[in-house]
Amino acid sequence: xxxxxxxxxxxxxxxxxxxxxxxxxxxxxxxxxxxxxxxxxxxxxxxxxxxxxxxxxxxxxxxxxxxxxxxxxxxxxxxxxxxxxxxxxxxxxxxxxxxxxxxxxxxxxxxxxxxxxxxxxxxxxxxxxxxxxxxxxxxxxxxxxxxxxxxxxxxxxxxxxxxxxxxxxxxxxxxxxxxxxxxxxxxxxxxxxxxxxxxxxxxxxxxxxxxxxxxxxxxxxxxxxxxxxxxxxxxxxxxxxxxxxxxxxxxxxxxxxxxxxxxxxxxxxxxxxxxxxxxxxxxxxxxxxxxxxxxxxxxxxxxxxxxxxxxxxxxxxxxxxxxxxxxxxxxxxxxxxxxxxxxxxxxxxxxxxxxxxxxxxxxxxxxxxxxxxxxxxxxxxxxxxxxxxxxxxxxxxxxxxxxxxxxxxxxxxxxxxxxxxxxxxxxxxxxxxxxxxxxxxxxxxxxxxxxxxxxxxxxxxxxxxxxxxxxxxxxxxxxxxxxxxxxxxxxxxxxxxxxxxxxxxxxxxxxxxxxxxxxxxxxxxxxxxxxxxxxxxxxxxxxxxxxxxxxxxxxxxxxxxxxxxxxxxxxxxxxxxxxxxxxxxxxxxxxxxxxxxxxxxxxxxxxxxxxxxxxxxxxxxxxxxxxxxxxxxxxxxxxxxxxxxxxxxxxxxxxxxxxxxxxxxxxxxxxxxxxxxxxxxxxxxxxxxxxxxxxxxxxxxxxxxxxxxxxxxxxxxxxxxxxxxxxxxxxxxxxxxxxxxxxxxxxxxxxxxxxxxxxxxxxxxxxxxxxxxxxxxxxxxxxxxxxxxxxxxxxxxxxxx
Amino acid sequence: xxxxxxxxxxxxxxxxxxxxxxxxxxxxxxxxxxxxxxxxxxxxxxxxxxxxxxxxxxxxxxxxxxxxxxxxxxxxxxxxxxxxxxxxxxxxxxxxxxxxxxxxxxxxxxxxxxxxxxxxxxxxxxxxxxxxxxxxxxxxxxxxxxxxxxxxxxxxxxxxxxxxxxxxxxxxxxxxxxxxxxxxxxxxxxxxx
Numbered sequence: 001x002x003x004x005x006x007x008x009x010x011x012x013x014x015x016x017x018x019x020x021x022x023x024x025x026x027x028x029x030x031x032x033x034x035x036x037x038x039x040x041x042x043x044x045x046x047x048x049x050x051x052x053x054x055x056x057x058x059x060x061x062x063x064x065x066x067x068x069x070x071x072x073x074x075x076x077x078x079x080x081x082x083x084x085x086x087x088x089x090x091x092x093x094x095x096x097x098x099x100x101x102x103x104x105x106x107x108x109x110x111x112x113x114x115x116x117x118x119x120x121x122x123x124x125x126x127x128x129x130x131x132x133x134x135x136x137x138x139x140x141x142x143x144x145x146x147x148x149x150x151x152x153x154x155x156x157x158x159x160x161x162x163x164x165x166x167x168x169x170x171x172x173x174x175x176x177x178x179x180x181x182x183x184x185x186x187x188x189x190x191x192x193x194x195x196x197x198x199x200x201x202x203x204x205x206x207x208x209x210x211x212x213x214x215x216x217x218x219x220x221x222x223x224x225x226x227x228x229x230x231x232x233x234x235x236x237x238x239x240x241x242x243x244x245x246x247x248x249x250x251x252x253x254x255x256x257x258x259x260x261x262x263x264x265x266x267x268x269x270x271x272x273x274x275x276x277x278x279x280x281x282x283x284x285x286x287x288x289x290x291x292x293x294x295x296x297x298x299x300x301x302x303x304x305x306x307x308x309x310x311x312x313x314x315x316x317x318x319x320x321x322x323x324x325x326x327x328x329x330x331x332x333x334x335x336x337x338x339x340x341x342x343x344x345x346x347x348x349x350x351x352x353x354x355x356x357x358x359x360x361x362x363x364x365x366x367x368x369x370x371x372x373x374x375x376x377x378x379x380x381x382x383x384x385x386x387x388x389x390x391x392x393x394x395x396x397x398x399x400x401x402x403x404x405x406x407x408x409x410x411x412x413x414x415x416x417x418x419x420x421x422x423x424x425x426x427x428x429x430x431x432x433x434x435x436x437x438x439x440x441x442x443x444x445x446x447x448x449x450x451x452x453x454x455x456x457x458x459x460x461x462x463x464x465x466x467x468x469x470x471x472x473x474x475x476x477x478x479x480x481x482x483x484x485x486x487x488x489x490x491x492x493x494x495x496x497x498x499x500x501x502x503x504x505x506x507x508x509x510x511x512x513x514x515x516x517x518x519x520x521x522x523x524x525x526x527x528x529x530x531x532x533x534x535x536x537x538x539x540x541x542x543x544x545x546x547x548x549x550x551x552x553x554x555x556x557x558x559x560x561x562x563x564x565x566x567x568x569x570x571x572x573x574x575x576x577x578x579x580x581x582x583x584x585x586x587x588x589x590x591x592x593x594x595x596x597x598x599x600x601x602x603x604x605x606x607x608x609x610x611x612x613x614x615x616x617x618x619x620x621x622x623x624x625x626x627x628x629x630x631x632x633x634x635x636x637x638x639x640x641x642x643x644x645x646x647x648x649x650x651x652x653x654x655x656x657x658x659x660x661x662x663x664x665x666x667x668x669x670x671x672x673x674x675x676x677x678x679x680x681x682x683x684x685x686x687x688x689x690x691x692x693x694x695x696x697x698x699x700x701x702x703x704x705x706x707x708x709x710x711x712x713x714x715x716x717x718x719x720x721x722x723x724x725x726x727x728x729x730x731x732x733x734x735x736x737x738x739x740x741x742x743x744x745x746x747x748x749x750x751x752x753x754x755x756x757x758x759x760x761x762x763x764x765x766x767x768x769x770x771x772x773x774x775x776x777x778x779x780x781x782x783x784x785x786x787x788x789x790x791x792x793x794x795x796x797x798x799x800x801x
Numbered sequence: 802x803x804x805x806x807x808x809x810x811x812x813x814x815x816x817x818x819x820x821x822x823x824x825x826x827x828x829x830x831x832x833x834x835x836x837x838x839x840x841x842x843x844x845x846x847x848x849x850x851x852x853x854x855x856x857x858x859x860x861x862x863x864x865x866x867x868x869x870x871x872x873x874x875x876x877x878x879x880x881x882x883x884x885x886x887x888x889x890x891x892x893x894x895x896x897x898x899x900x901x902x903x904x905x906x907x908x909x910x911x912x913x914x915x916x917x918x919x920x921x922x923x924x925x926x927x928x929x930x931x932x933x934x935x936x937x938x939x940x941x942x943x944x945x946x947x948x949x950x951x952x953x954x955x956x957x958x959x960x961x962x963x964x965x966x967x968x969x970x971x972x973x974x975x976x977x978x979x980x981x982x983x984x985x986x987x988x989x990x991x992x993x994x
Contacts, residue, residue: 125954401921488892581864628809
């Protein structure tokens with residue numbers, strides 16, 4: 001029975017209420033109560049976001065700031081590059097372990113009152129990359145978040161909705177409350193050791209490890225199986241092209257040192273450097289398209305895919321085997337400089353040392369990281385099973401998120417013998433930082449810099465304003481794409497490829513579909529081929545519009561050219577959304593076709609756009625920028641990459657064509673139905689940043705030409721042979737490449753006949769194109785770095801994968 | 802023809818000036834009822850901005866945000882049979898299903914629990930694409946911002962359910978096609994001969 005109310009208590013509270021209402025000044029708060037609405041209104045109508053973007057969501061954030069959605073209507077258009085001038089941090093995208101120290105530091109440097117808006121599934125809780133080893137499961141593990149915006153990615157309208165939620169929250173704040181937030185302490189910056197260490201957790205970790213508690217709360221039932229490497233045999237059984245190259249190699253480096261393994265040459269470790277020189281010199285394989293590795297029982301196999309620029313023909317795959325324990329092979333950076341970053345990646349992820357590499361450091365993870373994650377027996381903190389679907393999901397699928405599977409409640413697991421006491425107080429600066437006596441100065445640009453196009457860092461050693469040495473530093477968006485890809489079934493990788501180069505998801509889809517179709521021998525219906533070409537070329541147009549706009553942004557023209565370019569891009573995104581359901585993450589292609597036929601309103605709208613509006617917009621951009629004296633003086637002669645150096649550095653796409661090499665995979669190795677269309681390969685001989693700008697402009701025109709033909713010829717018919725969610729390509733391997741807007745996007749796939757790839761490697765153009773970056777920067781002024789970087793056109797989702 | 806230095810710069814500035822003035826000009830024409838209100842597509846000119854939240858972009862039928870589960874408006878029956886195909890197709894493995902069991906201990910073709918980790922879901926739509934029962938579909942609701950995280954990122958069966966009528970409203974063409982296919986499946990086949 002409820003207790004009877006005490007009448008005297010009710011009377012007291014009523015009296016208190018009266019006093020509060022009519023005797024105004026009883027507390028300090030009441031005196032300035034009328035101030036609250038005014039200050040809150042002022043604060044919420046002039047939010048200054050911090051200008052930094054992390055991943056795919058950042059692109060939608062930029063679109064929110066552009067003319068169509070116009071964040072200025074909310075008074076939040078002043079994106080500040082300095083944390084000291086910003087009061088809103090939009091965490092736009094995947095927060096990686098490598099990046100979180102910077103984010104916390106930025107937050108610490110922002111003045112109060114400050115707000116954090118977490119944008120997208122990744123920032124909210126890890127998102128699709130949550131299972132990866134370098135991803136933080138939600139930024140709220142480290143920062144106090146005010147508003148969460150959901151979606152993957154949230155559309156600009158969804159972000160504006162989040163901003164309005166934040167404004168509502170600020171409205172409810174009192175002036176004094178906001179003032180008191182000044183006392184919020186700085187947050188301790190997490191440290192990158194063997195794994196990410198949150199300093200606040202150190203006592204707990206110390207105690208736990210000392211007691212010898214299991215770090216994984218759920219037992220690992222099964223680990224990935226190591227397959228034997230493909231059988232090696234005599235050259236006689238091999239393909240004609242392989243045999244010919246193999247015989248010539250054997251005659252130079254010794255017959256016992258060259259074998260055939262499948263469709264590849266297997267070169268002995270000791271003879272590899274000599275073999276590389278012969279391949280490059282005598283046999284004319286001047287272009288190293290791809291270098292990666294695969295983990296097999298007993299050996300790690302490094303594989304190179306070579307081709308000749310003068311004679312398009314079949315690629316030559318060359319393999320070198322290294323021991324899993326004592327693995328060292330000679331570096332070929334001296335033969336093909338383009339191997340530089342790719343060899344570092346193999347060292348980082350597979351633990352194969354390259355003897356003679358000038359700068360063999362970790363590239364995607366960090367120095368001190370425990371283990372080499374792409375080895376099959378290396379298991380991450382949230383590891384469940386070798387392949388998807390995980391058995392915990394269905395029939396008895398009681399939800400158990402990753403955080404609950406690890407003792408620390410985080411995506412971290414520490415190696416044996418890890419002692420938290422040894423964790424340094426803070427990330428130490430590199431040893432070569434300029435000292436007081438030195439004339440040289442080490443400048444670190446990024447990873448939070450408005451002109452690095454994402455979380456990319458340039459460490460530049462300067463003498464005055466001139467660059468002595470520039471080193472690209474990456475991995476801040478390393479989302480473990482390949483590790484996850486080897487657990488995924490073949491079809492599951494489609495939506496992940498969307499998030500590689502998130503500006504060109506349709507083209508990524510196409511490259512992956514083509515690779516698997518070649519591996520599995522699938523046919524594509526006619527109409528689907530046309531749809532694919534239309535989508536891929538529209539993507540090229542959007543990408544080049546974007547990249548030209550942002551090149552100018554970097555040059556100091558500010559947002560205007562980008563705004564014009566983004567307008568046209570928005571209209572194409574509408575088409576993508578209409579056909580696939582998403583503006584950016586299209587996930588539209590499938591093996592042997594596309595996911596769904598075009599909606600009926602698509603073709604008229606696309607024809608309208610391609611024939612009327614886009615040519616006009618392009619002419620305008622041309623008239624606006626191309627001959628402008630400022631553009632020319634900022635770009636001409638900057639970042640020159642001569643023809644031979646471009647080839648040597650394995651540059652591709654507009655970077656290669658901007659150096660005068662007429663190499664376009666749509667012509668050199670036609671895929672899909674590109675051989676049916678009339679178009680020219682745009683080149684420019686000067687090899688500077690302006691050339692690359694011109695090439696992009698020209699390629700938009702050529703793409704419009706292809707689009708015009710494709711839109712006229714597209715036939716009726718089915719759009720897919722058979723849409724299966726489970727595909728098992730026959731055992732084998734392939735390196736398949738397509739001409740993406742940024743360059744050669746290749747997939748190296750090894751199938752063991754199972755439902756997931758045994759090896760899944762992405763040869764990302766943004767990543768490989770960066771190997772020429774240091775050379776292009778040398779001797780230029782520091783202000784030119786952004787022009788050079790903008791002209792290479794990188795996207796970090798693809799660079800870091 | 803050789804132009805004096807700065808000519809092309811001025812010409813470029815002419816482009817921006819023209820765009821600026823054109824915005825006002827088209828705005829005035831629109832206000833006077835002389836121009837259409839078209840802001841998108843080839844024929845559109847002038848100011849391009851969607852005045853969200855007062856205005857919204859039209860949402861195409863295939864637009865996808867988070868998945869939802871469909872129940873029949875008429876009977877209240879949940880379409881899902883807990884067959885697990887969505888969980889098998891889900892790339893980030895954010896779908897968790899507990900199959901219902903009857904009192905006899907045998908499994909029933911319906912879910913007892915159905916959970917989606919919304920902060921892992923990549924909105925890819927593969928679950929909806931491969932569901933053989935039209936039971937899971939991609940929702941259009943995108944205004945999902947919130948000041949609370951805990952509890953809103955793990956969606957359970959009750960959170961996920963929407964009516965078949967809602968599905969038909971946001972996906973009119975697809976829903977009509979599905980209904981047709983279902984009708985064909987259930988109707989008796991015409992006798993041969």
